[in-house]
Amino acid sequence: MTTNLAYQDEKKSNLRTRLVPGILLVVVGLAILLLFGLNIQPGLHTTFGLTPLGDKNVIPIPDLVLPVQSAIYVLVLVLVFVGAWQLARGVRSTNLLVGLVAFCFVAAFLIWAARGKSMDLVGMMNTSLVRATPIALAAMCGVVSERAAVVNIGIEGIMLMSALTSVMAATLTHNLFVGLLVGMLTGMLVAGLHAVLVIRFKVDQIISGVAVNIIGTGVSSFISNRYLESHIDRLNNSGTFPNVAIPLLVKIPILGPVIFENNILVYLMLILVGLLYVVLFFTPWGLRTRAVGEHPKAADTLGINVFMTRYVNVILGGCIAGIGGAYFTIGSVGRFDRIMTAGKGFIGLAAMIFGNWNPIGALGSSLIFGFADSLQVKMQILNTPVPTEFLQMAPYIVTMIVLAGLVGRVHPPAADGSPYEKQ
Amino acid sequence: MDAKVTQTNPEATKSAGKQRQSSKLLQTLLVPALAVLTGFIIGAIMIALSNDAVIAAYQNFFHAPGAAVAATWKAIATAYGALFYGSIGSFSEIYHGIQNYFATGDRKPFLLAIYPFTESLTTVTPYILAGLAVAVGFKCGLFNIGAEGQFGIGALCSAFVGYSLKGLPWFVHLPLALLAGAAGGALWGAIPGLMKGLTGAHEVVNTIMMNYISYRLSDWLLNGPMKAPGYRPLTPGIQDSAMLPRFFPDPLRFNWGFFLALAMAVFVYWFLFKTTIGFEIRAVGANPDGARYAGMNIVKNFVIAMTLSGALAGLAGATQVLGIDHWVGQGYSAGYGFDSIAIALLGQSHPVGVVLAALLWGTLRSGATRMQSLAGVPTEIISIIQGLVIVFVAAPAVIRWIYRIRTIRTETTVLTRGWGK
Numbered sequence: 001m002t003t004n005l006a007y008q009d010e011k012k013s014n015l016r017t018r019l020v021p022g023i024l025l026v027v028v029g030l031a032i033l034l035l036f037g038l039n040i041q042p043g044l045h046t047t048f049g050l051t052p053l054g055d056k057n058v059i060p061i062p063d064l065v066l067p068v069q070s071a072i073y074v075l076v077l078v079l080v081f082v083g084a085w086q087l088a089r090g091v092r093s094t095n096l097l098v099g100l101v102a103f104c105f106v107a108a109f110l111i112w113a114a115r116g117k118s119m120d121l122v123g124m125m126n127t128s129l130v131r132a133t134p135i136a137l138a139a140m141c142g143v144v145s146e147r148a149a150v151v152n153i154g155i156e157g158i159m160l161m162s163a164l165t166s167v168m169a170a171t172l173t174h175n176l177f178v179g180l181l182v183g184m185l186t187g188m189l190v191a192g193l194h195a196v197l198v199i200r201f202k203v204d205q206i207i208s209g210v211a212v213n214i215i216g217t218g219v220s221s222f223i224s225n226r227y228l229e230s231h232i233d234r235l236n237n238s239g240t241f242p243n244v245a246i247p248l249l250v251k252i253p254i255l256g257p258v259i260f261e262n263n264i265l266v267y268l269m270l271i272l273v274g275l276l277y278v279v280l281f282f283t284p285w286g287l288r289t290r291a292v293g294e295h296p297k298a299a300d301t302l303g304i305n306v307f308m309t310r311y312v313n314v315i316l317g318g319c320i321a322g323i324g325g326a327y328f329t330i331g332s333v334g335r336f337d338r339i340m341t342a343g344k345g346f347i348g349l350a351a352m353i354f355g356n357w358n359p360i361g362a363l364g365s366s367l368i369f370g371f372a373d374s375l376q377v378k379m380q381i382l383n384t385p386v387p388t389e390f391l392q393m394a395p396y397i398v399t400m401i402v403l404a405g406l407v408g409r410v411h412p413p414a415a416d417g418s419p420y421e422k423q
Numbered sequence: 424m425d426a427k428v429t430q431t432n433p434e435a436t437k438s439a440g441k442q443r444q445s446s447k448l449l450q451t452l453l454v455p456a457l458a459v460l461t462g463f464i465i466g467a468i469m470i471a472l473s474n475d476a477v478i479a480a481y482q483n484f485f486h487a488p489g490a491a492v493a494a495t496w497k498a499i500a501t502a503y504g505a506l507f508y509g510s511i512g513s514f515s516e517i518y519h520g521i522q523n524y525f526a527t528g529d530r531k532p533f534l535l536a537i538y539p540f541t542e543s544l545t546t547v548t549p550y551i552l553a554g555l556a557v558a559v560g561f562k563c564g565l566f567n568i569g570a571e572g573q574f575g576i577g578a579l580c581s582a583f584v585g586y587s588l589k590g591l592p593w594f595v596h597l598p599l600a601l602l603a604g605a606a607g608g609a610l611w612g613a614i615p616g617l618m619k620g621l622t623g624a625h626e627v628v629n630t631i632m633m634n635y636i637s638y639r640l641s642d643w644l645l646n647g648p649m650k651a652p653g654y655r656p657l658t659p660g661i662q663d664s665a666m667l668p669r670f671f672p673d674p675l676r677f678n679w680g681f682f683l684a685l686a687m688a689v690f691v692y693w694f695l696f697k698t699t700i701g702f703e704i705r706a707v708g709a710n711p712d713g714a715r716y717a718g719m720n721i722v723k724n725f726v727i728a729m730t731l732s733g734a735l736a737g738l739a740g741a742t743q744v745l746g747i748d749h750w751v752g753q754g755y756s757a758g759y760g761f762d763s764i765a766i767a768l769l770g771q772s773h774p775v776g777v778v779l780a781a782l783l784w785g786t787l788r789s790g791a792t793r794m795q796s797l798a799g800v801p802t803e804i805i806s807i808i809q810g811l812v813i814v815f816v817a818a819p820a821v822i823r824w825i826y827r828i829r830t831i832r833t834e835t836t837v838l839t840r841g842w843g844k
Contacts, residue, residue, distance in 0.1 A: 153627070201818040206566060206627075210764050211813040217761075218806030225801035226473050346631045353628055389643035396632040403624040 021097045025083030028101050029076045036112035037072045044068040046111045047118035050254055061253045068115045075104045098402060113384045124374050125258045132363075132370025133269045133331070134159070134341070137324030138348020139355065139362035140272055141317040145191075146357060147280060148313035149293040149415040153209030154194050155321050156345030157216020162186045162325025164220040167336045168228070170238035176330050179238060183326030184319045190216060191318020195311050202419040221338045228336055240334045241265060265331040268323060276359040289313055293413030296420045306420050324348070350399050357412060369395050455769060457822050458815030459783065466808040467499045470800055474498040502798040509793020510786040512539035534671055539793070541677035545747060547785030549574070551684040552739035553759050554766030554777040555691050556732045561772040562695055563728035564708035569615060569630025570736040571760030572637035573608035577737025578744045579641055580607030582751045583649065585661030585744065596664040601741050608737015609730045611637060616729025620722030626729070634760065645753055658751045667746035680742035685778065687735065692774040694731070704728050736763070765813050784809065
């Protein structure tokens with residue numbers, strides 16, 4: 001009976017993994033044709049700027065000019081062809097297909113939206129990276145602590161506190177690096193509170209995270225209301241980290257101006273992502289962390305200190321989220337406003353799940369959110385008929401669709417969210 | 424020893440059982456009560472620390488220690504006094520108001536005196552409903568962070584029905600507007616529930632995503648299709664026939680919404696504890712594998728629980744529109760999401776507990792504004808106290824450790840789970 005059920009389940013899921021993406025591809029292809037392909041006068045061109053204007057560090061390269069109609073037809077054909085292939089034969093990687101759909105749709109949309117005009121593609125990609133930075137840092141915080149099986153949904157609260165303290169410290173000492181350091185320490189402190197609650201007192205992890213959010217929001221708004229708003233120059237006016245062009249690397253066409261001409265926090269984020277990836281998967285510490293996250297009892301038996309590992313990871317995660325918090329103030333506007341993180345901590349968590357608890361994957365999904373964010377700004381400039389609010393919804397809808405499609409393929413650490421009882 | 428036990432008469436065992444039961448009830452209430460007390464004590468410390476006069480007094484503590492203590496006491500007493508006055512009112516004013524009414528027939532002083540109290544009850548109304556929404560989710564093992572979005576959509580839907588339909592009698596229009604709010608919220612809750620059931624996509628992320636979608640949707644609606652003529656992004660005011668009737672003349676906004684909320688609490692209690700579907704929902708929440716093995720349909724229960732949860736949150740939005748504001752503006756649902764989670768936790772996900780927790784929460788929120796204007800303490804102090812209360816309620820061990828309470832064995836319930844399960 002059970003084997004029969006399991007067999008049916010498998011058969012159903014096989015059918016689903018083949019049919020659903022195939023139909024999706026064809027449908028999206030046709031949708032692109034209907035939405036963007038039909039009402040175009042032939043002869044229109046879209047220009048994508050590949051060199052930022054007025055940037056002397058960069059070797060100029062010619063712009064990319066595409067004929068609108070044929071470019072869209074090509075994209076539609078690619079989608080329909082791959083969709084038909086998928087229906088007939090089946091391609092293994094759903095990831096690849098979803099990526100293709102997203103790429104074609106976005107490309108078609110951009111070509112259509114900027115028809116007859118030019119668009120600074122490099123600038124937009126740069127903005128995407130910058131906007132993805134706090135999201136990615138929040139996601140890294142999530143990855144580090146959840147790999148040790150501690151769910152931390154208090155990232156939002158941690159980031160708010162760090163944003164506040166870093167701008168205050170930076171303004172008082174006139175030194176942005178002191179601000180960054182204080183932000184990191186604050187993050188560690190607040191995450192430490194979460195750690196003590198969930199590890200020592202075994203509070204439900206989600207509840208403790210909610211409490212951290214409420215307290216973080218409350219304390220930062222309280223201090224801002226009581227002190228910062230009346231002493232702006234003394235406490236809340238720090239300036240921001242300047243953009244630093246990295247010599248030589250910035251000369252690389254396209255990649256140079258996108259990646260190697262940012263402020264230090266963006267570099268720090270990229271380095272952290274790489275470092276975490278290596279550390280998590282290729283060092284003894286990473287192995288221990290993952291063991292604690294997957295099977296704490298086994299890890300304990302082998303002599304790993306489960307509680308200590310969890311404390312270290314959660315507090316380290318807090319440190320990373322602290323950098324993310326500092327980004328909001330000393331990394332971008334130089335001033336604290338109440339509730340300025342605006343849900344980035346939660347989006348970071350979505351990026352972490354989306355990226356399958358892997359630092360690189362989480363960075364990738366953060367970039368998607370960052371791109372959607374910058375797209376919406378660009379669309380306002382280009383004056384497209386689509387209301388910006390709908391463009392702003394897009395990343396959230398995409399997340400939901402992807403999460404629904406990814407099922408069975410995201411694997412949270414097995415012990416995620418459960419406290420450990422030593423016996 | 425044995426003989427003694429066998430010889431005890433039934434009366435004694437009965438009273439002992441009663442005693443044990445009452446001590447258990449006391450224990451259940453003791454921890455939340457001490458949690459609230461501790462939250463207020465820490466809040467008092469923060470009030471004192473952020474008061475300039477107190478800081479100044481402590482700078483010459485060694486010359487005049489009495490003055491420092493007096494300044495501290497004054498700061499705390501002023502703040503909490505204002506909080507109390509702002510949320511409950513003054514008893515002597517109410518007393519004089521009643522006296523005055525009987526002497527002269529003038530209702531005005533009385534109404535002014537009960538204004539803070541009725542205003543608190545008005546604030547409590549959406550908190551009861553939104554707290555119930557989250558509690559229903561918890562009972563099914565689902566963590567609905569999306570009450571805020573469901574609240575917002577519910578408010579928009581009921582406002583739309585409220586202003587667009589004209590010429591209906593109130594007994595048709597008002598229920599219709601309330602239903603529209605509930606339906607909007609239900610839809611917004613059902614989608615994540617369905618996705619959780621069908622594909623396993625985690626409801627926490629999906630409800631957060633639905634929140635953001637609802638903010639953008641409401642931004643668009645308020646600046647476009649639903650915008651009233653004028654500069655500000657507001658909906659038109661609703662028709663009189665769709666308003667929840669108020670009990671008192673104008674500055675007092677206390678209305679039928681409060682009793683609707685209480686009725687919904689009774690309904691949720693009945694639904695969860697006296698019906699088969701409610702039992703299934705609780706079974707799925709307690710042990711999904713067990714429920715599945717017993718032949719219950721997990722997907723169905725997820726969808727029902729999230730639909731009910733969303734409907735309650737949407738109804739909260741509807742009561743706010745139909746009873747209080749009569750229009751919807753931007754950022755209408757801000758803050759309700761987290762507050763409702765906190766209320767559900769504080770009320771231990773039980774309808775009665777939720778009502779009590781909402782009473783406390785709404786009263787504090789309502790009094791906080793007064794505290795800010797009278798004592799200069801930012802309203803955010805309430806958020807801090809609330810966060811602390813949640814911590815202490817969720818970690819009874821901390822409270823027991825502080826107050827040296829003997830540990831008794833109580834059933835622990837798993838409220839939430841990790842992402843994957």
